[in-house]
Amino acid sequence: MRRLRHILAPLILLPAAAIILQCAKIEPPPGGPEDKMGPSILKTSPSAGAVKITSSNTVSILFSEGVDHRSAEAACFITPLTDKKPRFKWHGHEMYIIMPDSFAEKTTYIVNVGSSVIDYRNNKMAQSFQFAFTTGDSISDGKTAGMIYQGINPAAGITVGFYDTASNYSYKTFDSVIPEFLTVSGSDGKYAQDFLPRGKFVSLAFKDINNNRRFDYPDEDYGIPNYFVDISPIGISPSIDFYMRRTDTITATILSTSLTSDRLIRVRFSGKLKAKNLAENLKKISMSAVDSSGIILHPSSLFENPDDTLSSYSFYFPNLSEGSWRFALSKECFGSLDTSNIEGSVMQIKFGKDEIQPEIISVSLSGQTNFPDDSIIEINFSEPIDKGFGADSMAIVKLTDSSIVPAVWQWKDDFRLDLSIPARWGESYRLEINQAWLRDMAGNLGGDSIKTYSFKTYSRDSLGAISGTVSRPHNSDSTYQIYLIFSSVPDHKVFQEKLTDSTFQLSLPGGKYLLSGFVDRNGNQKQDLGSLTPFELAEPSAHYPDTVRVRSRFESAGLDFIFK
Incomplete structure (x- = not known):
């Protein structure tokens, strides 16, 4: 009888095991697809x-x-x-x-x-x-x-x-x-x-x-x-x-003010300031004589110090003399609507001998490829330069065959020089700066070597064309200029085109672009987002709903850009 039980036990377990295996069959999780629909x-x-x-x-x-x-x-x-x-x-x-x-x-x-x-x-x-x-x-x-x-x-x-x-x-x-x-x-x-x-x-x-x-x-x-x-x-x-724009609520303080060997006033701030805000408010930046004279000086230009981990600027006061002075600036320079000033400590100005050579900080087009009509070269220097020294000998633009390209000089301020050249399609250019003809206000020369910077212009064969029409805003004055802006994807290189009528046709490097446009009410060639004080409306603008594709050596026609 005991033997029979041992024989029957496995036979009884077999159906049970089959049932368990059937119940354990793999099935998709219950509940269906994930709920991603919001309420209504x-x-x-x-x-x-x-x-x-x-x-x-x-x-x-x-x-x-x-x-x-x-x-x-x-x-x-x-x-x-x-x-x-x-x-x-x-x-x-x-x-x-x-x-x-x-x-x-x-x-x-x-x-x-x-x-x-x-x-x-x-x-x-x-x-x-x-x-x-x-x-x-x-x-x-x-x-x-x-x-x-x-x-x-x-x-x-x-x-x-x-x-x-x-x-x-x-x-x-x-x-x-x-x-x-x-x-x-x-x-x-x-x-x-x-x-x-x-x-x-x-x-x-x-x-x-x-x-x-x-x-x-x-x-x-x-x-x-x-x-x-x-x-x-x-x-x-x-x-x-x-x-949308963010109110600049910078509450920067002046950490330090000092006199550089180049006779600039170097100011370090606790918060990040925008160079554009400072440059547009030079009359709200001052050095005041700490004596009975009441003399107040304003800087003619400024330079952002790139080697400082904090926000640091050097200001050039051409008529600054030795004595006791205090630096101050309005909070409006931070983008604030608050007109009160922040001040630095009293400085004792005593000039030492300036033996520091001026340096070339940057050249705008170096290593780039541009359109011929975008060929304005901006040269940035480390300190104010003697504009009357060197005349046209300091900087020369040449083609690859060493022929000289005529250039028009324009000093933007004491630190910055613009060179405009009649660039042509598909050319390679070389800018040569002779540092022996580069002199600061103390008479120090930049050196005895020639520095070179190269750039190119697009060849027509590398470009594609895009054309279409533009519908003006409903109540826009027809005398206002319209600009189209093509921003390349993904590197965001911007190409801006001024329209002469309701149609456009322009050449662009092949690639994908985001297209937008604006009506330039005030004629400054950039889109203004309006002002709270005084209250001014933003300039009308529009976005094209799709990405625009430009193919090299082909024309994409029929694009309709509409200001609603």
């Missing part, structure tokens, strides 16, 4: 467009799925804004917004839900949502829309406020005024504001960090519009775009 809004109460709403103080919004309550409450606001914040309640997927008071008579309410609402898997709403209802008989039908950019990329979650144009606007005004209407850009950078009444508004884009529905200068990034919002009788304002 299914229903509202009052319904969108409802009129003659009776007395109430509650708005409800039903989402398509469960959402993070905090993100939804932060993303939701109703205009007109109230002094007291609304309360929120939830029932399942439905959010209830309870206003502090009953709806006012004959008032249109606009409910906004920003695209920052997330579900339980952190998926965001694809677009912001806006609807309106009124306690009156009708809802205004004015509309405006556009794009918001951070650099060249669309900017999501940016608030756009709309203000009455009756005020004289500056950053202080925007900081203290609650917008009459508000909307938020979606994940694609697009924004839209509906239900605007007839009239004119000024808009402002800002990153509402503290969620208080107003622009807080200087803590929040902002964008200035390229047009006023003008709700005409047809009810639609043309597209208005914004380019």
Whole structure:
């Protein structure tokens, strides 16, 4: 009997093992594909467009799925804004917004839900949502829309406020005024504001960090519009775009001031300063005599010290004399709207003998290939140069056969010299700088050797052509110049073309490009993003929606560039 049990045991286990193996068969994990779809809004109460709403103080919004309550409450606001914040309640997927008071008579309410609402898997709403209802008989039908950019990329979650144009606007005004209407850009950078009444508004884009529905200068990034919002009788304002910019809140201090052997005032700052801001504000930089004379000097030029790990500049004061002096500059040089000064310690200026040779710091076109009409050579020196010494002998441009190319000299300042040459297609050039003819203000020569720098121009065979038409902005003055900008991908080399009419045809090196354009209202040949104080509109601009491809020795025709 015992033997029979031993024989039957394996036979009994075989079916069980088969069942276990069958149950262990490998199958795909349960639950299907990962949920990457953000929530949407299914229903509202009052319904969108409802009129003659009776007395109430509650708005409800039903989402398509469960959402993070905090993100939804932060993303939701109703205009007109109230002094007291609304309360929120939830029932399942439905959010209830309870206003502090009953709806006012004959008032249109606009409910906004920003695209920052997330579900339980952190998926965001694809677009912001806006609807309106009124306690009156009708809802205004004015509309405006556009794009918001951070650099060249669309900017999501940016608030756009709309203000009455009756005020004289500056950053202080925007900081203290609650917008009459508000909307938020979606994940694609697009924004839209509906239900605007007839009239004119000024808009402002800002990153509402503290969620208080107003622009807080200087803590929040902002964008200035390229047009006023003008709700005409047809009810639609043309597209208005914004380019976000960061308020420069540098709180730099002066770490040290010193006199160099070249008789320059070297200043080291605690924060990074932009050379452009300093160069544009030389009259707001000074050396003041610490005596009864009241003498104040301003620098004629400056030079950024490349070998310093901190922000360091050398300033040239031509009439500086020995004695006690104090260096100062306005905070406006930091890009700030604050006009107060920061000052260095009192300096005792006593000149020693200058025996330091001037040096060539950089030559702009060296090692590059350029278009013939871009052949302006910028030479940067380590200290102010004696412009009257050496005349045209210091720098000579030659072709490969050593023939001399005529050059026009232009000193940009004491440190920088521009050479313009009549360059030709497909040529190689050599710049020779004879350091024996390079002399600083103390009489020191640069040396006795000749330094050479080479560059080329494109050959026509290496280029491709691109042509098309340009549609001007709707209300742009026809006398304003339009520029197209081709930025190569991925190295971002920029080619800018001035248009003479509504068509264009130009040659470019083969490759892929991002195309943009702007209307040059002030004639400075660059795109200006507007100003808060004094308030100035940004220059109209546009982006081509696709990457542009240029093929060498071929023409790509039929490109239509449209300013909306």
